[in-house]
Every structure is written in C-alpha cells, then in structure tokens.
Amino acid sequence: MKIVNIASIPGDGVGREVVPEAERVLKAIAELHGGLTFEFTSFPWSCEYYLENGSMMPEDGLEQIKDFDSIFLGAVGNQRLVPDHISLWGLLIKIRREFEQVINVRPAKLIKGINSPLSNPKDFDLLVVRENSEGEYSSIGGRIYNEDEELAIQNAVFSRRGTERAMRYAFELAKTRRGHVTSATKSNGIVYSMPFWDDVFKEISKDYPSVEVDSQHIDALAAFFVTQPERFDVIVASNLFGDILTDIGAAIMGSIGIAPAANININGKYPSMFEPVHGSAPDIIGKGIANPIGQIWTAKMMLDHHGETELGDHLLDSIEEVTSRGIRTPDIGGTSSTTEVTSEIIKTLLR
Amino acid sequence: MKIVNIASIPGDGVGREVVPEAERVLKAIAELHGGLTFEFTSFPWSCEYYLENGSMMPEDGLEQIKDFDSIFLGAVGNQRLVPDHISLWGLLIKIRREFEQVINVRPAKLIKGINSPLSNPKDFDLLVVRENSEGEYSSIGGRIYNEDEELAIQNAVFSRRGTERAMRYAFELAKTRRGHVTSATKSNGIVYSMPFWDDVFKEISKDYPSVEVDSQHIDALAAFFVTQPERFDVIVASNLFGDILTDIGAAIMGSIGIAPAANININGKYPSMFEPVHGSAPDIIGKGIANPIGQIWTAKMMLDHHGETELGDHLLDSIEEVTSRGIRTPDIGGTSSTTEVTSEIIKTLLR
Numbered sequence: 001m002k003i004v005n006i007a008s009i010p011g012d013g014v015g016r017e018v019v020p021e022a023e024r025v026l027k028a029i030a031e032l033h034g035g036l037t038f039e040f041t042s043f044p045w046s047c048e049y050y051l052e053n054g055s056m057m058p059e060d061g062l063e064q065i066k067d068f069d070s071i072f073l074g075a076v077g078n079q080r081l082v083p084d085h086i087s088l089w090g091l092l093i094k095i096r097r098e099f100e101q102v103i104n105v106r107p108a109k110l111i112k113g114i115n116s117p118l119s120n121p122k123d124f125d126l127l128v129v130r131e132n133s134e135g136e137y138s139s140i141g142g143r144i145y146n147e148d149e150e151l152a153i154q155n156a157v158f159s160r161r162g163t164e165r166a167m168r169y170a171f172e173l174a175k176t177r178r179g180h181v182t183s184a185t186k187s188n189g190i191v192y193s194m195p196f197w198d199d200v201f202k203e204i205s206k207d208y209p210s211v212e213v214d215s216q217h218i219d220a221l222a223a224f225f226v227t228q229p230e231r232f233d234v235i236v237a238s239n240l241f242g243d244i245l246t247d248i249g250a251a252i253m254g255s256i257g258i259a260p261a262a263n264i265n266i267n268g269k270y271p272s273m274f275e276p277v278h279g280s281a282p283d284i285i286g287k288g289i290a291n292p293i294g295q296i297w298t299a300k301m302m303l304d305h306h307g308e309t310e311l312g313d314h315l316l317d318s319i320e321e322v323t324s325r326g327i328r329t330p331d332i333g334g335t336s337s338t339t340e341v342t343s344e345i346i347k348t349l350l351r
Numbered sequence: 352m353k354i355v356n357i358a359s360i361p362g363d364g365v366g367r368e369v370v371p372e373a374e375r376v377l378k379a380i381a382e383l384h385g386g387l388t389f390e391f392t393s394f395p396w397s398c399e400y401y402l403e404n405g406s407m408m409p410e411d412g413l414e415q416i417k418d419f420d421s422i423f424l425g426a427v428g429n430q431r432l433v434p435d436h437i438s439l440w441g442l443l444i445k446i447r448r449e450f451e452q453v454i455n456v457r458p459a460k461l462i463k464g465i466n467s468p469l470s471n472p473k474d475f476d477l478l479v480v481r482e483n484s485e486g487e488y489s490s491i492g493g494r495i496y497n498e499d500e501e502l503a504i505q506n507a508v509f510s511r512r513g514t515e516r517a518m519r520y521a522f523e524l525a526k527t528r529r530g531h532v533t534s535a536t537k538s539n540g541i542v543y544s545m546p547f548w549d550d551v552f553k554e555i556s557k558d559y560p561s562v563e564v565d566s567q568h569i570d571a572l573a574a575f576f577v578t579q580p581e582r583f584d585v586i587v588a589s590n591l592f593g594d595i596l597t598d599i600g601a602a603i604m605g606s607i608g609i610a611p612a613a614n615i616n617i618n619g620k621y622p623s624m625f626e627p628v629h630g631s632a633p634d635i636i637g638k639g640i641a642n643p644i645g646q647i648w649t650a651k652m653m654l655d656h657h658g659e660t661e662l663g664d665h666l667l668d669s670i671e672e673v674t675s676r677g678i679r680t681p682d683i684g685g686t687s688s689t690t691e692v693t694s695e696i697i698k699t700l701l702r
C-alpha cells in the first residue's frame with residue numbers, strides 16, 4: 001500500500017469550501033487505484049487563526065508540516081480581516097520560501113464545455129514555469145524621507161542559480177511536450193535584471209539543442225496570450241511576470257476558478273505545495289457556488305507529482321466530461337453548486 | 352493663423368511608412384480647419400542613422416527639437432541592426448526622460464468594424480495613465496560576480512513626486528470622463544514599492560471626493576482587461592504595469608496596429624511626444640500593409656493636446672467609419688494597403 005501523507009491547509013474563504021471537495025475526489029482516486037491511500041491532516045491556519053493567535057501559523061508551524069509528502073492549500077488572504085501582506089507573507093509566501101519551492105508551474109489549456117472569453121480560441125495548451133523565490137518579490141527595499149520627499153526603493157534580485165534552475169526546469173518540461181520554450185523578458189526597458197535573464201536563457205538553451213526557443217517582451221507576450229495563445233508550449237518567466245501571465249492564462253480558459261498550480265521543491269528537502277491560482281473570493285463565501293475545479297485540477301498536479309500520471313489524466317478527462325455535460329458553477333455559466341460539480345466528477349471518475 | 356511646429360521622427364521600420372500617411376491626414380485636418388497649419392520638420396534618427404553615425408541622434412539632437420510644439424514619432428528599434436537597449440535608450444526613452452514626459456496616456460476602446468478577439472465584448476472605453484519616468488524602468492542596478500555566483504540587481508524607484516503627479520493626472524482625467532480611477536498595484540507580493548504606491552493613492556484620492564476609486568493587483572487587473580474591460584474608466588499604473596496593460600488594451604481592441612499613445616510633458620518646459628503603441632514591425636517592412644490607424648489615432652491625441660478636440664473627435668469618427676466599411680489592413684482582417692486606408696480616412700474627413 002502506497003500512503004501519501006498530506007498536510008491540508010484550507011486557509012481562507014472559499015479555500016475551506018473547495019479543499020474538502022477535492023479531498024473527496026482524491027479519496028475516490030485512491031479507491032480506483034486500490035493500492036494507494038491519502039492521509040489528510042488538516043491545519044486551521046488562516047486569517048481567523050491570525051485574529052485569535054496573532055500569527056498566521058504557530059511558531060513551529062513549518063516544523064509541523066515539513067515531513068509530509070505534500071501540502072494541499074486552498075486560498076490565503078481576507079483583507080477584511082488581515083492586511084494581505086501579513087496574511088500572505090505569514091503563510092503562502094513563507095511556505096514557498098522556507099520550503100524552497102523555487103518553481104511554480106501553472107498550465108492553461110482550453111477545456112471542453114467551458115466558454116473562453118476569446119471569440120475563436122484555437123486549441124491552446126501551455127505551461128508557465130514561474131521562478132518562485134526571488135526576482136521582483138525580493139523583500140529587499142525600503143522607504144526614506146517623508147511627505148513630498150518620500151522615496152520607495154524595491155530591489156529585484158536575480159541570482160544565477162535561481163534563474164538557471166527555473167530555466168532548466170522549463171527546458172526539461174518542454175522535452176516531454178512540444179519542445180518549445182519562450183522566455184518572458186523586458187530587456188528593452190529594464191536594463192540590468194532583464195539583460196541578465198536573457199544572457200542566462202541564451203546560455204542554458206545551448207544545453208538543449210532539441211528544444212526550440214524564442215524570447216518575447218512581457219508586454220507583447222501578455223497580448224499574445226489573448227490573440228494567439230496556441231503558439232506557446234512552455235513559457236519561463238520571472239516571479240512577477242509569471243504571476244501576471246498565469247492570471248491571463250486563467251482568464252482565457254474562462255475562469256480564474258479553474259486554474260491549478262504547483263509550487264515545486266526541487267531539491268527533495270521539503271514537501272511541494274499544491275494550491276490553485278484563485279484567491280479566497282470573500283464575496284462568494286458561504287454561497288456554495290465556489291468552483292471546485294481549480295482545486296481538483298490542482299489535486300491532479302499533486303497526483304502527477306507523486307507518479308500517478310495516468311490517474312491524473314483520467315481525473316482531468318473526467319473534469320472535462322462533466323463541464324461538457326453542462327454541469328458547471330455560475331462563474332462558468334452554469335447553475336450547479338460546488339458539491340454537485342464535485343459529485344459528478346467523482347461519479348464520472350468511478351464509472 | 353495658428354501654426355503648430357512638429358518635429359517628425361519616423362524612426363525605424365513601419366514608422367517610416369505610417370508617419371508620412373498620418374502627416375497627410377493632419378494636412379487634411381488643417382485644410383478643414385482653415386486657420387491652422389502644421390509645419391513638419393523631419394529628423395532621420397533611427398537604427399540606420401546609428402549604423403552611420405554611432406549614435407541614435409546627434410549630440411545636440413535634443414537641442415534641435417526642444418523648441419518644437421510637439422514631437423511626432425513613428426517607431427524605434429530594429430534588433431537586426433542595433434540591440435534594443437541601445438536604440439530605445441538612445442532615442443525613445445531618452446526623449447521621454449530628458450523632456451520630462453512623465454505621463455504616458457493610452458486609450459483602449461472598442462472600434463466599430465474592427466474585430467476584437469473577445470467573443471462578446473461590451474462597449475469598453477478605458478484610458479491607462481502610465482507613470483513614464485521612473486518605477487521599474489529606473490536605470491539603477493547592476494551585476495556582480497561571474498558564472499554560478501552571478502547576481503543581477505535592479506532597483507525600482509518610486510518617488511513621491513513622480514507617483515503623485517501620475518495619480519493627479521489620472522484623477523483630473525477621470526473628472527472629465529466617467530469619474531472612476533483604478534489603481535494598479537501588487538502590494539501583496541511586492542512589499543516596499545507597492546504599499547508606498549497604495550498609500551499615495553489613498554491620500555491623493557481624498558483630494559477628489561467626486562471620483563470613485565478602486566485598487567486591483569496587476570495579475571487580476573490583466574485578467575479583467577480580458578474578461579470585463581468595460582468595468583474600467585481611468586487606470587493609473589506604474590511604468591511597467593502601464594506598459595503591460597496597454598499592450599493587453601491594444602490586443603482586445605483587435606490589433607496592436609491601432610493603439611495610440613501620448614507622452615506628456617506637464618511642466619510646459621519641453622514638447623510632448625506622440626507615438627503609437629506598436630513597434631517597428633521589421634517583418635512587414637516594405638510590404639505596404641502596415642496599419643496606419645495607430646499613427647493616425649496618435650495624431651488625434653496630438654490634436655486634442657493642441658486644443659483641437661472637435662477636429663480630433665471628427666478624425667476618430669472618420670477612422671471608425673472607414674473600418675466599418677471594411678476598408679482595413681490585413682492585421683485586422685482586411686485586404687487594403689496602408690495608403691488606401693489613409694486615403695479613405697482623408698476622403699471621409701473632408702466629406
């Protein structure tokens with residue numbers, strides 16, 4: 001029996017509504033497999049936890065979850081309760097950094113039965129590999145002077161090691177797909193970090209002669225995501241550029257509610273973390289209409305990560321079958337509830 | 352007779368094809384007006400100029416154009432001849448900075464007769480006010496160490512003055528429009544510059560109690576440009592965020608070839624510069640199919656700037672009439688040439 005121990009952190013808002021649903025799906029997957037068990041241990045870390053305890057997780061929080069096989073996260077943040085920079089840096093970004101989850105992988109593909117906002121979308125299927133630990137999100141910087149004289153400086157920090165490993169990860173993935181990597185740059189406007197990024201890309205690409213490459217400025221690339229998403233296979237991007245591109249990727253799929261993501265630890269020292277692209281969506285809490293697909297597709301990425309790619313593919317097929325039958329939450333044009341959609345996915349899986 | 356002296360810089364690639372066409376349009380406008388003349392003086396500064404002279408403009412280039420009423424620029428850059436960071440920083444960005452064109456204004460609206468890539472676009476009409484002199488494009492930073500140890504650091508610099516004037520400009524514009532300003536932020540991930548940006552926005556908004564405000568993270572905002580562009584009126588954004596948003600704005604209009612822009616000097620010490628969003632498009636040079644609408648719409652912004660808003664509106668109406676009649680270049684699904692489209696616009700104007 002293969003046992004996968006999962007630290008489950010529903011977090012805030014709709015995270016609490018979709019994580020249990022995705023866990024139901026994973027249990028069905030285990031049933032289907034026969035020789036696989038998921039053990040979930042739930043951690044209540046969230047903005048409410050913060051209000052009670054003064055921090056987003058206990059002091060030994062990381063210690064508590066570091067030996068799990070994976071972390072399954074819902075959503076973090078609720079500005080009505082706690083400022084974002086506190087909630088996110090105290091939980092989501094903290095885990096990404098401390099557990100050296102240096103790569104963030106986010107697919108975007110046209111899903112049957114979900115209307116894209118694009119008028120005539122070709123069958124796109126792309127993967128953004130986002131550098132997840134440094135770049136524009138460095139916490140180096142500060143403010144000086146007051147009032148009229150005030151000045152804020154933020155450092156973007158790009159290390160050779162950080163840049164290179166994100167790029168190698170992208171090239172390796174491209175080899176298993178259509179063999180193309182696009183680098184997101186902005187070296188025409190940002191004159192130190194981005195020419196460095198370009199140089200590293202040029203160099204790393206030499207190690208992958210079978211992979212085709214191109215380089216696009218982030219402004220043009222964002223536009224191409226709207227006009228020609230089908231031309232991309234793997235895109236490698238800095239922390240900020242990856243963040244922006246993947247929200248556009250979610251938009252062209254039809255809803256931020258369906259986009260999945262994986263924060264990957266590549267040195268094997270800590271668990272990876274699986275969390276959808278969407279946030280806690282405070283405006284729809286408690287209505288039972290949160291789209292569970294983002295979290296469930298994220299579960300598929302976790303399955304893939306643990307070697308169960310066949311079951312992962314079967315899960316994604318089941319999702320597509322359910323949406324094709326019109327069983328959808330309101331954000332993608334349906335009238336079904338979170339639970340109804342999940343139950344249909346499970347039924348389809350087990351059929 | 353009102354005489355407007357224009358320094359015309361066709362620049363590179365299709366810039367040389369569309370600037371003369373837009374000048375034809377401006378001459379027709381002058382005819383229509385009766386009491387207005389445009390005097391064009393052309394400057395050959397470009398990548399080819401660089402290859403001959405070793406710089407993108409003469410040493411006293413800025414001196415030569417500083418007393419003109421406006422600068423009318425085509426496109427700069429041709430990587431096949433000169434690296435972008437040299438061509439752009441030696442001409443486009445140099446003029447923006449040295450002439451204190453601290454604001455970049457770029458509209459995006461649904462134009463009749465041009466197919467948007469969006470399936471069911473509502474009638475959007477938005478304006479991005481982009482901070483144009485500092486932020487992520489500061490030329491402060493550098494690289495240290497070699498090979499595995501290499502590190503690049505790029506400083507984003509946000510001054511109180513720079514941030515405030517961009518925001519005030521946005522609020523003033525909003526008062527003449529639908530009274531709403533959206534701030535593009537990313538304070539949940541970028542923890543020094545963006546919380547500063549938010550603080551200034553909050554404070555400035557107090558001076559404009561009649562204007563409604565909201566604040567969106569750049570990732571979500573980029574996605575909203577695709578899913579709900581109609582919800583925006585004026586958006587105020589940093590240099591980089593404005594750059595990205597306006598390319599998405601161009602994409603949802605149907606082509607980068609139609610999007611206009613103005614680089615505004617607000618202290619009256621130097622001329623403003625009008626240049627479309629598109630680049631030099633080396634791949635279509637010489638084919639006679641460059642879309643002239645971006646450059647012509649940019650001419651409308653120049654007209655507005657010189658107080659001729661009625662003629663400017665008439666020009667935009669004429670553009671829409673021509674595209675509605677199906678007279679379009681290939682990038683927007685037509686078969687007409689650059690010259691044919693321009694000639695039709697002129698005919699329509701004068702009718």
Ligand SMILES: CC(C)[C@H](C(=O)O)[C@@H](O)C(=O)O
Pocket residue numbers: 188189219439594628
């Ligand atoms: C060419 C480049 C430096 C420029 C910018 O980023 O400002 C362009 O993309 C623009 O938007 O005018």
Ligand SMILES: CC(C)[C@H](C(=O)O)[C@@H](O)C(=O)O
Pocket residue numbers: 088243277539540570
């Ligand atoms: C919430 C925020 C800090 C986060 C990020 O920018 O990384 C989110 O947008 C994401 O993409 O996971």
